[in-house]
Amino acid sequence: MKSIRKFDAVPKLNGSWKFLDDYSYQGMIFGQLLYSTCHHGIIKDIKFPAGFDLQEFTFVSAKDIPGENIVPEPECDQPFMAEKEVFHYGQVIMGITHSNLRILREFIKKTGVEFEELPAVTDIKECLDNEKNAFGKELTIDHRNGQKVDPTWIYHHKIYYTPHQEQAYLETQGMIAIWKPAEKMMFVRGTAQCPFFVKSGVESIMGKAAEKVEFETSEGIGGAFGGKEDFPSLLAGITALLSYKSGKPVKTVLDRSDDIKITTKRHPSRIEIKSWTDPKSKKIRKIDIDYRLDAGGYQTLSPVVLSRGVLHAIGGYDIPDSFIRGRLMRSNTPSNGAFRGFGAPQAFAAIEAHVENIAADLKIDPLEFRLVNLLRKDAEFPTTQLISEDHLYDCLQRVIEKSDYQKKVKEFKKWNETHKDKKGIGLAIGYHGGGYTGNGEKVLNSEIKVIIRQDAMVEIYVSSTDMGQGAHTTLAQMFFETIDHPREKCRVQLPNTSKTPNSGPTVASRTIYIIGNLLHDLALEIKAELGFENLEEYVASHQTEFPQEFRRNFIPDPSVQFDEETYQGTGYKDYSWAACVTEIYYHADTYKVELTKNWSVLDIGKLANPKIAVGQAEGGIVQGLGYGLCEFFYKPGFGRMHGFTDYTLPTSIDIPEMDIEFIHTDSEIAKGLGEIPMDFPAPSVRNAVLFALGIQINEYPMTPERIFKSLTADER
Amino acid sequence: MKINFLLNKKPVTIDVDPMKRLLDVLREDFQLLGTKESCGEGECGACTVLLDGKPVTSCLVNVIQAEGKEVLTSEGIAEEPLGKLLIDCFDETNAVQCGFCFPGFLVSSYYYLISNGELNLEKIKKALSGNICRCTGYQKIFESVLLACERK
Numbered sequence: 129m130k131s132i133r134k135f136d137a138v139p140k141l142n143g144s145w146k147f148l149d150d151y152s153y154q155g156m157i158f159g160q161l162l163y164s165t166c167h168h169g170i171i172k173d174i175k176f177p178a179g180f181d182l183q184e185f186t187f188v189s190a191k192d193i194p195g196e197n198i199v200p201e202p203e204c205d206q207p208f209m210a211e212k213e214v215f216h217y218g219q220v221i222m223g224i225t226h227s228n229l230r231i232l233r234e235f236i237k238k239t240g241v242e243f244e245e246l247p248a249v250t251d252i253k254e255c256l257d258n259e260k261n262a263f264g265k266e267l268t269i270d271h272r273n274g275q276k277v278d279p280t281w282i283y284h285h286k287i288y289y290t291p292h293q294e295q296a297y298l299e300t301q302g303m304i305a306i307w308k309p310a311e312k313m314m315f316v317r318g319t320a321q322c323p324f325f326v327k328s329g330v331e332s333i334m335g336k337a338a339e340k341v342e343f344e345t346s347e348g349i350g351g352a353f354g355g356k357e358d359f360p361s362l363l364a365g366i367t368a369l370l371s372y373k374s375g376k377p378v379k380t381v382l383d384r385s386d387d388i389k390i391t392t393k394r395h396p397s398r399i400e401i402k403s404w405t406d407p408k409s410k411k412i413r414k415i416d417i418d419y420r421l422d423a424g425g426y427q428t429l430s431p432v433v434l435s436r437g438v439l440h441a442i443g444g445y446d447i448p449d450s451f452i453r454g455r456l457m458r459s460n461t462p463s464n465g466a467f468r469g470f471g472a473p474q475a476f477a478a479i480e481a482h483v484e485n486i487a488a489d490l491k492i493d494p495l496e497f498r499l500v501n502l503l504r505k506d507a508e509f510p511t512t513q514l515i516s517e518d519h520l521y522d523c524l525q526r527v528i529e530k531s532d533y534q535k536k537v538k539e540f541k542k543w544n545e546t547h548k549d550k551k552g553i554g555l556a557i558g559y560h561g562g563g564y565t566g567n568g569e570k571v572l573n574s575e576i577k578v579i580i581r582q583d584a585m586v587e588i589y590v591s592s593t594d595m596g597q598g599a600h601t602t603l604a605q606m607f608f609e610t611i612d613h614p615r616e617k618c619r620v621q622l623p624n625t626s627k628t629p630n631s632g633p634t635v636a637s638r639t640i641y642i643i644g645n646l647l648h649d650l651a652l653e654i655k656a657e658l659g660f661e662n663l664e665e666y667v668a669s670h671q672t673e674f675p676q677e678f679r680r681n682f683i684p685d686p687s688v689q690f691d692e693e694t695y696q697g698t699g700y701k702d703y704s705w706a707a708c709v710t711e712i713y714y715h716a717d718t719y720k721v722e723l724t725k726n727w728s729v730l731d732i733g734k735l736a737n738p739k740i741a742v743g744q745a746e747g748g749i750v751q752g753l754g755y756g757l758c759e760f761f762y763k764p765g766f767g768r769m770h771g772f773t774d775y776t777l778p779t780s781i782d783i784p785e786m787d788i789e790f791i792h793t794d795s796e797i798a799k800g801l802g803e804i805p806m807d808f809p810a811p812s813v814r815n816a817v818l819f820a821l822g823i824q825i826n827e828y829p830m831t832p833e834r835i836f837k838s839l840t841a842d843e844r
Numbered sequence: 845m846k847i848n849f850l851l852n853k854k855p856v857t858i859d860v861d862p863m864k865r866l867l868d869v870l871r872e873d874f875q876l877l878g879t880k881e882s883c884g885e886g887e888c889g890a891c892t893v894l895l896d897g898k899p900v901t902s903c904l905v906n907v908i909q910a911e912g913k914e915v916l917t918s919e920g921i922a923e924e925p926l927g928k929l930l931i932d933c934f935d936e937t938n939a940v941q942c943g944f945c946f947p948g949f950l951v952s953s954y955y956y957l958i959s960n961g962e963l964n965l966e967k968i969k970k971a972l973s974g975n976i977c978r979c980t981g982y983q984k985i986f987e988s989v990l991l992a993c994e995r996k
Contacts, residue, residue: 137935140943141950142922143878150877296978298882298890298944350880350944351978384883596942596979739938746981747941772887772976780972780982 131739132615134601136594140348147348148302148319149381156304157186158229159370159380161363162222162236163390164214165767167250167460169243171212171221177238185235186225186374193369195335199362199428200328203264206426206463208333208365214243216425217250217767218390218462223366225374233383248460252291255422255459256398262420264427267438267454269695271510275449281404281413284486288401288478289827290810291760293394294775295467299350301391302381303364305330305371312339314368320345320360321352322633323591327625329361330368337372344624349595353751354466356595357635358429359391384771392465393761395421395433398457399441399478405486410500412486414449417441419475423456424463430456433464435565437471439511439699440807443479444498444520444557446507466635468748469806472560473755477828480556480811485824493537494555494815495528502557511690513698519731519792523707524557526791531709531727537819544820550714552721552820557707558808561700562800563638566690569701574682575629576646578607578654582674584667586618588647589628592639594620597802598740599639606644606736606798610651613663629679637800640736641702642682645797650680702797704804706730710753710784710812714820719832719839721817723753723784730788730804733795741801745788748805754778756810757829849910852876852920862908866900867891869907870917878918878947882976889975892948893917899955899974918947921954929995930954933988941979948975953989963993 139145162174176182190197190211197207209220221241226232249255303318314334320326320343327343334341343364349356363380371378382391400418405411419441423430438454487497503509505518528534533553540551563569577589588607594600600620608618621628631643660666667674690697708728712721728749735741758776761769769775810828817823817830823838845862848855851874858873870876870893879902882890886901893902894916895909921927930953940946949972956971968989969982977985 131938133935134938134940136943137938137940138931140940141918141931141934141946143876143917143919143947145943146877147880147944149881296976298888298942298976298978299880300882348943350882351942353978383881384885596944598938598941737938743938743941743980743984746983747979748981750981751978771885772883773885777976777978779974779976780969780986783982786981786983 129605129609129734129736129738131737132601132605134598145348146346147299147350148304148317148346151304151317151346153304153306153377156377156379157225157227157374158232159223159225159367159378160232160236161220161366161386162224162239164210164217164219164221164241166214166243166245167217167248168246169214170246171210171214171241172244173242175240175242177235180235184226186370188223188366188369188373189221192373193333194337195333198332199365200332201358201428202432203427206428208362216460216462219425220362220366223370225370225378250460252396252422255457256396256420261457261459262455263458264431264456267434267695269438269452269510271450273449277404277414278406281406282490283404284489285402286482286485286826288399288481290397290474290477291828292396293467293755293759294388295353295355296775296777297351297353297355300382300384300387301356301359301363303360303367304377304379305364305368306377307371307375314338314341316343316364316368317346318360318364319349319356321349321356321593321595322635323593323623323625324630325358325633326360326364329365333365333369334372342624342626345593345622347622349593352595353468354470354635355392357466357633359465388769388771388775389767390462392463394467395423395430395464395474397421397474399474401478401482403482403486405490407490410492410497412445412447412501415442415447417452419452419454420457421471422459422464424459424461426463427456428463429465432565433471437475439561439565440472440475441479442510443476444503444559445483445501446503450510452510468751469803470636472803472807473752473810476556476558476807477810481814481826484815484818488818488824495533498524498555498557509699511699512696520557520559520705522791523705523729523731526789527707527709527727527729530787530789533709548716550716550820552712552714552816554710554812554814554816554819556808556812556815558804559703559705560637560800560804560807562641562702562704563700564636566692566699569642569682570684572632574631574642574646576631576643576650576680577629578650578678580667580674580676582667582671584617584664586613588618588620590620590631590643591623591628592631592643593623593634595634597744598737599634602640602736602740603644603647607647607651610648611655611663637802637804640798641800644736646680646682650678653680654678702799704730704732704799704801706804706808708808708812710809710816712813712816712820719836721757721813721830723757723813726753726784726809727787730790731792732790732801732804733792733797733799735790735793736798741790742788744801745805746786749786749809750778750783752806752809753783753813755829756813758831760829847907847911849912850914852917860907863906865903866905866907866910867902870902876917876919880944880947882944887976889952890945890948892951892975894951894955899952918950921950926957926996927954930957930992933991937984937988937991939980939984939988945975945977949977949985953992956989957992957996961993961996963990965990
């Protein structure tokens with residue numbers, strides 16, 4: 129497979145590629161949201177400011193909804209707009225339009241909502257520590273073997289915390305809705321990663337008032353990372369209702385401050401691990417993991433995040449006796465949602481720190497300790513799924529070799545003896561199950577469509593979106609390279625729910641892994657069915673038979689069986705594997721950790737487009753390093769957050785030099801890539817801090833303030 | 845109030861609220877949609893343009909500040925030989941992901957090429973530190989600018 133150029137790079141650079149806010153329609157007006165600034169309370173009164181002509185505005189609230197006031201989600205518990213009671217800061221109360229966006233924003237800013245305040249949980253620890261906040265279904269994976277705990281085994285009991293993480297897509301959330309009364313049709317365009325989710329959201333709010341709902345994405349989707357998985361349904365629903373009521377096209381684009389305050393984030397976690405290690409064999413004999421996520425005000429898709437979280441909780445270790453319990457906790461902050469990694473980054477942040485802590489306490493080399501306990505071929509997950517390949521081991525060996533890890537460990541220890549500043553080096557491993565969890569892909573039953581035109585142009589119809597990850601370039605490539613067709617004669621069409629079949633949402637590292645491989649198979653099938661060597665020549669000599677349409681559905685592997693109740697069976701058919709080493713320089717005067725180098729080795733199988741794959745890995749690793757180093761909400765009551773001034777993202781001068789290598793690229797299939805780069809970098813930063821300073825910090829991220837506190841606590 | 849300035853090398857006059865953000869004037873009054881709004885507070889650099897040859901975040905500039913000056917946007921830079929070279933380098937390395945921040949990166953990289961242009965990674969990092977990208981991890985952006993420095 130070649131590193132072909134992306135078809136959309138040049139128009140994105142010269143400004144001609146259209147993002148949502150770049151679209152305008154005749155007579156279009158603007159929409160914005162009025163949301164709760166109270167964490168929990170009863171809405172008593174809404175006071176509009178004087179000096180505005182209310183006739184110029186359109187208002188929608190819960191009572192205007194012709195359909196159902198429920199956002200369709202795995203757990204349907206979140207309303208589009210609050211009726212009486214609000215359960216979190218940022219809960220939408222009204223949608224409002226005006227023809228002038230500046231007047232509209234000023235009007236909303238001056239509108240006062242009066243609440244009767246009720247008790248609220250806004251502190252992450254208060255939410256996660258108190259078992260009374262648990263809600264929803266509890267998940268357990270019971271792989272205990274009934275053995276007795278040997279008194280010589282060494283017990284470790286630690287609690288790890290990770291914070292909210294903001295997706296920080298550069299393009300904020302936005303939707304345009306156009307109501308066409310003559311056809312009773314609602315057309316919606318937006319920046320979203322799951323076209324059919326948005327469609328069902330609009331269908332839910334419109335009910336029988338709309339006979340047809342069509343959703344099409346904007347040409348450009350300015351980053352998503354999971355943040356544009358479920359929130360777009362809510363925004364599209366309210367924008368659609370505004371268009372329905374005002375009779376005009378309505379564009380709602382959030383400004384950064386609203387976006388950061390009210391949209392979904394990565395779930396904060398509290399992961400409590402108890403383990404028993406045999407000091408003689410250095411094997412972890414038994415483990416008990418209590419995995420909790422702060423779901424926010426409503427469950428929405430959190431049960432699915434929890435599911436992936438517990439399935440990755442044991443990390444890359446072969447522990448014969450394990451018990452994993454997963455719970456969602458409720459807080460009065462905005463519902464948390466999908467974010468690259470989907471529960472797995474929290475799992476690895478905890479287990480990779482825990483393994484490092486045991487090694488430090490028992491004075492075992494952390495690499496040796498990992499190797500002794502590593503999940504090797506023929507070992508099994510707590511779900512009883514057998515590991516079919518030794519690629520995690522291969523990743524670890526390769527990264528050790530190329531980073532010269534063992535030599536650096538010795539050098540840094542020596543250097544640290546005579547310097548006030550310190551050098552650190554940290555290891556971490558990770559893996560990620562590709563596609564939907566368990567039987568999910570079977571249920572999704574993804575479908576793809578290809579039309580071959582009379583000029584041999586191949587049009588690919590899939591609902592997978594290109595949100596920057598290059599999916600539309602790579603998906604086309606997986607088709608045309610398979611049959612040696614020219615690249616300029618193959619193009620993925622803009623996802624539109626009336627034209628593209630439902631090939632599922634663009635999530636779960638499934639786009640290349642499921643849809644790409646499906647396109648590859650379909651290309652071979654078409655070639656066999658028509659019997660051509662060269663498609664262009666074939667079409668030229670069989671003109672009357674074209675255009676022709678081809679469809680194909682995902683065919684599940686019958687050996688993939690998963691029990692949703694007991695959590696036993698195949699969690700994921702294929703796993704991507706990774707290991708990394710991060711080097712840091714610690715500045716003693718400022719308590720600042722500087723990242724100096726990162727080596728990452730990944731196995732994602734065949735590379736569909738090597739340069740795009742490296743770019744994806746680099747971007748994910750930087751998000752992961754940010755998660756470990758500097759990203760957090762200093763005040764979870766989101767009203768205090770403003771934007772990028774108080775949420776610290778890594779910039780070009782904060783990142784280390786990165787050296788990325790993919791192994792086992794001669795594999796037959798392309799596995800998931802999107803999320804795995806996010807899973808392992810954060811604990812490698814944390815473990816490098818432990819190396820440099822000898823302190824076990826069990827709460828992320830590694831900010832100067834946290835390091836200062838930990839160091840001074842030790843002095844006391 | 846009437847405001848005159850040079851926009852992508854052409855003289856323009858516009859009757860507008862002098863306190864309107866330059867960003868909004870470019871997007872709404874001139875339909876120059878390459879300049880993007882992301883943070884609206886001068887942190888992310890997505891709205892970067894050159895004002896009299898110096899990079900500014902146009903969300904923090906009132907249009908009155910452009911009076912009698914020269915404004916160069918990503919669209920204007922895309923027509924310049926060095927702009928074309930940069931676009932080709934970004935394209936060749938597959939650096940562009942979602943692309944929302946890239947017109948801003950194009951402006952800052954172009955400024956680096958015309959004001960310094962040295963083949964020096966540390967200087968390039970510093971020159972681009974006012975632009976945030978959430979997709980790429982920056983490394984391929986550095987590669988592209990280094991490539992352009994080599995080829996210019």
